[in-house]
Amino acid sequence: MTSCFHCGEAIPSGVDLALTVEGHRRPVCCPGCLAVAELIERQGLARFYDFRSVPSARPKNATGEASPWAVCDRPEVARRLATDVGNDRQEVRCQVDGVTCAACVWLLERGVRAIDGVEDVSVNPVSGETAVRFVPGKTGVRAILEAIASFGFEPRPALLGRRARGQSEAARDELKRLAVAGLGSAHVMTLAAALYVGDFTRLDATYASFFVLASMLIATPVVLYSGAPIFRSAWRDLRRGRLGMDVPVALAIGAALVASLVNTFRGVEPVYYDSATMFVFFLALGRFFESRARHRAGGLFDALADLRPLGASRVRDGALERVGTIELAVGDRVVVAPGEAVPADGTLLSTHATFDEALLSGESAGRRRARGETVLGGSLNAGHAPAEVEVTRLGADSYLERVGGLLHRALADRPGFLRLADRWAGVFTAAVLVLAAAAGAFWLVVAPERAFEIVLALLVVTCPCALSLAAPTAFAVALGRLARHGLLLRSARALERVGDVTTWLFDKTGTLTEGRMVVANLQTFADAKPAECSAVAAALESGVEHPVARALCGERAVAPAAGVEYRPGFGVSGLVGGRRYRLGSARYVGAASEPARGQCVYLADERAVLARFDLADTLRPHAKEALAKLAEGARLVLVSGDEARAVTSVARSLGLAEFHAAQTPDDKLELLRERQRAGAVVAAVGDGINDAPLLAQADVSVAFVAGSQLARASADVVFTGTDLRVLARLPEWAGAVRRIVRQNLAWAAGYNLAAVPLAATGVLTPWMAAIGMSVSSLLVVANALRLNRALASAPTPLPASRAALLESAAT
């Protein structure tokens, strides 16, 4: 059995397709692979096959008729897909699936650049994000997307929303402030160095005042521009009557600047322009890294927005027209073809339809809906027939948008660790002000002319740079690292609490199991052969999106049966190899019904029942190992709404001692509360809509990204991977972060204790202040960076494609 030249999968017998590449005849497995390979060869890009390190993704079967990107020609849709980037050029961005290695990047960039009118193509090999710049007159979004698809990749264009643009603006502002702070403080430091030296050697007064003047001219706008966010935030805190972290920081920077300005005009020596600018720079740097880490973690969530399809088939004057989903209005009637995604929330007009809402609710079986019931935008038509839907909710009102918004807002929340530092900040500021007042009073009595500058020196040097950098840096590093492991933290509160967890509550379906149906057992009757039965069943269910159908087909693309007839609620019948078969419930095929069996489908031909397929949900890989590790430090409990037999079998195979079946959402919540009342710190791990209240109530909550949006919005931690072993390491990692933050806080406190006497006694000089601040800040950041090492080791291998990519990049 040879494998396909393009995608590497086995070539089914009876298929004889091939193409000639560089003089060699290469067999392929399907027309899709053939088309892509031929295109690559034709464009002169056959070197792609030499470069690539992993087989390509198998191209999706084209639905035949119109190009799925035809809607992009419609002006309304095109407007939302491409942005103007000046110079009469436009840019379209999309997420491209199927980029498996660096060679794919090469192929895509070259292949798309070959289009007349395309100026630049840039593909991010790790995330698949692609940006294409083109001349609007010569080519358009449709041609570009079609080109990407023709090379065997799947483009998912990003519809521009206010959210995406807003984020990018803020990021750019931060970058500008950072640059200004950096460049400005470099200049000011140069001048300050001259002044430091001048303290020891005799520097001519004219030069000294000239340098001071130059420093003032640079430092003042730099501090005011780059430090503006800090001042604004401190002002907000003060107005609310809270003493947050930014207050002492703003106080110190402000004091430094004011003191320097005053002294400049008085002609007196101690000026702190260098400290002010440098500190603003460090803060800007810290914020920049933090937002980059968050951006990397948050980038995943844009993918949730494109659950809705780009185009929809609207019913107009009795005919179907293809429009962009953007153009739909409330009251429009749309037809959703089998396998297509529903474009918007609406009411079902057809008698019956089955929808796959896995991405919305985490349920593995399809949901049957009747006329009049609500259908959610983003769910897939899992039946055999088209469904007609009347649109009821659009845009911001739609379910997807609302939940997405919830999640987004939650993500933008300030981390809890800063709240720990905020608590300190209140006490700290009070202490500093008291000290300053005391010192001022003292010096007013002893030597009044020095009082002012000493008070200011005190305020400057006690600036809690270490304190304010400690927690955010640690959190930023931790967030970035954990995101790479697939753990997206919504708040640092979770990180704080995980170390205290004594009990873990697990849901079953979609949490400990994959939420996907597979054929667990195939029982044949009479003299039927298993392989033949599998093939027939696959042929009958080929191309259907229903979870049961997918279980029967596996990953293969099988030629569909002929004459397929579908009876909703019963099964499907069709002709395979000239014989008519029936696949469905026991009653449909004429077998004895065995209700105790759980989910199964029967296969029969005209004469007898041939086979029974038992379907089950698979356990997540390494679940047992992961649970064993967690059990070392806490109690584990399985709570599930599923019936006793399934739950018992899962619990037994995972080695869980305590499990509860047939729990309603209220039961689960009550169980949680009971444990909490008994004093346990409870973590809940779940994914379904019915788990949302549970997740909100738990001390720490973990949701899976493939679960319901609502669960994700209520959870502290969203897990994007599938290997539970990563989750099992969370307590260990949380401990590491906690240790680092404590070290940083201790160091910050120690530094201040040392610096205060120096300032209060009037011994402090500007260069001492500068060195003190920079050294303590750097030490804190360096310490936080140690987290990189502490959180690095991953027990799980990366997904094959990414591993291949990094490997090919490393060679």
Place this chain on the structure above:
Amino acid sequence: MTILFALVPLAMALLVVAIVAFFWAVREGQFEDLDTPAVRILLDDPEARDG
């Protein structure tokens, strides 16, 4: 040493130029993607095929 009276303002002028240039680069989107260029260097650029 009096040259410093000319050099320091000159440095400040260069600072302004640097900032303006940076702002331009940010506006042009040069800093949008900071991850790919690192990997891109390692991608082989083969000889162009004729035709």
